[in-house]
Structure formats: C-alpha cells, structure tokens
Amino acid sequence: MPQQAFETAKRLAHNVEKVVLGKADVVRSLVVTLLAGEHVLLEDVPGVGKTLAAKALAKSIEGKFTRLQFTPDLLPSDITGSMLYRTDTRDFEFVQGPVFANVLLADEINRAPPRTQSALLEAMSEGQVSVDGVTHTLPTPFIVVATQNPYEFEGTYSLPESQMDRFLMRSSIGYPIRQVEREVMRTHRMGEPVDQLQPVVSLSEVQEAQAAVRQVLFDDRLVDYLLDVVAGTRSTDIFRVGVSTRGALSFYRGCQARAVTAGRDHVIPDDIKEMAVPALSHRVIPEGIFQGASRQGVEEQMEQLVNSIPVPM
Template identity: 75%
Template sequence: MLQEAFEISGLLRQNIERVVLGKPDVVQMLVIAMLAGEHVLLEDVPGVGKTLAAKALAHSIQGSFSRLQFTPDLLPSDITGSMIYRSDTREFEFSPGPIFANVILADEINRAPPRTQSALLEAMSEGQVSIDGKTHPLPKPFIVVATQNPFEFEGTYSLPESQLDRFLLRTSIGYPARSVEQQVMLTHRMGEPVDTLDSVVGVDGIARAQNEVRNVRFDESLVDYLLDIVEATRDHDGFQVGVSTRGALSFYRGCQARAVTEQRDYVTPDDVKALAVPSLSHRVLPEGVFQGASRQAVETQLADLLQQVPVPM
C-alpha cells in the first residue's frame, strides 16, 4: 500500500506552501526529489526564494539539517570532514563534516571551484564519504538541495557534467506574481516565517515512503516511451552528449515519485512528459558548447524533441 506515501506527500506540500507562496510546481519538484531519494538543483537569479524553498523542505522533516555556504575559499574537507590528531589518545580520529545530515542545503554551489564541488560526488551517488581509505556512511534519508545562480553571473563556475548527472531535477523559481509579492511583503516583514515552520514527518516516515514509491506501477509501454525520449537525446543533431543510463534511471524514479504526489499508484504519460525537461535538461550537452549552455535554450530543444516522440495510447 502507498497510503503512507500519499499522506506524507500531501503533508510536505501543504507545509512548504505555507512559506513558499505561489510556487506549487517548485514545491512539487522538491517533494518529488525527497520521495525519490535523490537530489534537486534550484537555478535562478539571486533573491527569488531558492534558499527559502530549500530551508522549508528541511524544516518540514524531523531530521538533521546542514547548510553549506559555498565560497571560493571553501575546501573539500570543510564539507566531508577530516582526520584530527588527538593528543590524549595519540591517535587520529575522524571528525565528521556538515555533510553528515539528512538534508543538505548547498547554497550557491557554483561559487566554489570545481574541486570543492566534486567533494559532494561520492556522497550524492553512494550515500557515503571516503577519508584516508576509510568509508563513512551518511545518515538516511539523505538529500542535497543545491542552489546556484546562472553561470554567467560574476564569480560563478559551471558545475562539472559528472556532478550535474547526480541531480534528479533542475528547476527554477521565477519571479512571483504581483499579488503573491504583496503577500510576501506582509508575511515576511516581521522576520522569516520559515524559521518557525514545524516539522510534519520524521526520517523513518520518509524512509518508508521512499521504499513505497519504488512499488508504483510503471507500464511497459511507458517504460518504452521513457527510453524513446532518452534515446532521442542521444540521436539528436543538436546534442553532442545525450542522457546517460544513470539519468534514465533517475528519470524513471522521478516519474514514480510524481505519481505519488498526484495521489496515484501508477505512472501516466503526463508524469513522463512533466518530468522530461527538468530531469534531462542538465544531462545533455548542446553541440558546440563546452563551458555550459543557456538553460532556456536547452529546455526549448528538449521540449521540441518531446513533441516528436510518439506517446503510447
């Protein structure tokens, strides 16, 4: 039964929407990533609520939370931890870094150089970190919510393709409607409402919901449809790099999680179509572009490609 997953999905969405106003699609993307047990990248200009959205998700879960503020001088050991010599025992002891938490807010992740960004790779893909040849498991569940400014902004670095491939979704916040912005002025004038947001679910509940999501029915014809889209990115003249097998699997799990957020125990073509662009746009590399590409241009190409792939009846 998926009943607990349905309830947790609804509770998370309702709680986050108390402070992330007028952005139900963004809230749904955050909940999808959490239910799928994968990571999400929020990319947009400064000041539109990326950090607020990430903190709202973290505060909604009764687990540990760490915020990593990425800066040019941040070192990999500042994230993962390091070995420290204890004079009383005359031995080296591992001191865990802030990565050892259930929810990680990697704020302005592209403000740090690629070497530091890459410190997250093992954690995001395998749920562990290795220090001096020893493996240290991270707590479960584990999710990274990263925010970044468009890479054209001063003082930013483009994320390595191998790291982008670890994110289930990339999405943006966008400017709010005027009526919503007026509401923000009223609700935020006395402080940050997210700081008083109560948790609505524990980590054990999240873990159970993640396991239930894997049982969402995915018809064989829809699996073929998903793979047709993935293969189309590999054959497309506009892309020099298509979607990887890891990307296809993440896409599959994301569709299952989206079905749960829609209170369904089965995937529909709408789930696949809705997640195609946010799941795949950061996993393709347009022809002739090596240092990164306009997100809007890639998303437009993917949307056009999606129209050309037949939908199963």
C-alpha cells in the same frame, strides 16, 4: 503503502507552501526529489527564495539540516570532514563534516572550484564519503538541495557534467506575481516565517514513502516510451552529448515519485512528459548551431523532442 506515501507528500507540500508562496510547482519538485531519493538544483537570480525553499523543506522533516556556503577557498575536507589528532588518546579521530545531514543546502555551489565540488559526488551517488581510505555512511534519508545564480560569472565555476548528472532536476523559482509578492511583504513584516515552521513528517515516514515510490507500477510500454525519449537525446543532431544511463534511471525514479504525489500507484504518460524537461535538460550538451544556447533554449529543444515521440496507447 502508496496512499500513505501520498499523505506524507501532501503534508510536506502543504507545510512548505506556508512560506514558499505561489510556487506550487517548485514545492512539488522538492517533494518529488525527496521521495525519489535524489537531489535537486535550484537555479535562479538571487533573492527569489531558493534558500528559503530548501530551509522550508528541511524544517518540515524531523531530521538534521545543514547549510554550507560554497566559496572559492572551501576545501573538500570542509564538506566531508577530516581526521584530527587527539592529544588525550594519542590517536586520530574522524570529525564529521556538514555533509552528514538529512538535508544539505549547498548554497551557491558554483562558487567553489571543481575539486571541492567533486567532494559531493560520492555522497550524492552512494550516500557515503571516503576519508583516508575509510568509508563513512551518511544518514538516511539524504538530499542535497543546491543553489546557483546562472547570470553571474565572476568568481564562479561551471558545474562539471558528472556533477550535473547527480541532480534529478534543475528547477527555477522565478519572480512571484504582484499579489503573492504583497503577501510576502505582509508575512515577513515581523521576521522570517520559515523559522516558525514545525516538522510534519518523521524520518521513518520519509523512508517508508521512498520505499513506496520504488513499488509504483511502471508498465513495460511506458518504460519503452521513457527509453525512446532518452534514446532521442542521443541520436538527434541537436545534442552532442545525450542522457546517460544514470540519468535514465534517475528519470525513471522521478516519474514514480511524481505518480505518488498525484495519489497514484502507477505511472502514466503525463508523468514522463512532465518530468522530461526538468529531469533531462541539464544532462545534455547542445551541438552545432545550438552550442552555447541558453537554458531556456535547451529546454525548448527538449520539449520539442519529447513531443515528437509517439505516446503508447
């Protein structure tokens, strides 16, 4: 089963890399997130390919893709759906919102007010939404790929801690190197290459891969190592708020998924070390002199913390 999951992950990554050029680490983050059954936040300046990456992942899967542009006037019902009265049946009928998809692109998520952002909490945690007291199950698999610009403040709202805690990873695209950017100019000359992508993985294959991830072996000593890292975020003077139990479980699943993308049926210490910064940095709040530190500063502190914890032999 892990070998089949590895082949699924490899096909996905290869297809996405056809249009997301020179960003193998970002593509791997997307694939790891999908296999872990989690969600990802792409945070970077406009125009570097955040939306492109999300669309490429969605196009690679035989499922439903929805793009939702977050704006200040967006309402929770615009996400989840609402009850509408039908004159022919003289009854109310639930009309599904864009959240009913396999891949939901929440574009510029920090442009909507907290009340609207909170409409995604139940969906991201439990794969369902509740409208007028009735629970509606979302399609499976279900992944939210959210984007935001960290440098623009006018007309934006900071994502609450409860929202950030629903994302497995926070990842950046970054500017491409000159050679890659030249290739982008060539491939985009006649249009958008992402529109030509064809699905390479079925929904059932994604579900099988997600099930295989849960079976990946996690040695007890490595579980303790992972928990040492989590406990370190709670006991250090650097962070006022450490990683939650939900965050620890998400971190655990991310390590399993990373092992699968490497073709292994077991987790190794490097999986934990490589996943720690992108999976934990957005879940902590700096303390004291570090309060208000940049994202890069928080990630550097997290990396130092991880490196200070002994790796089990």
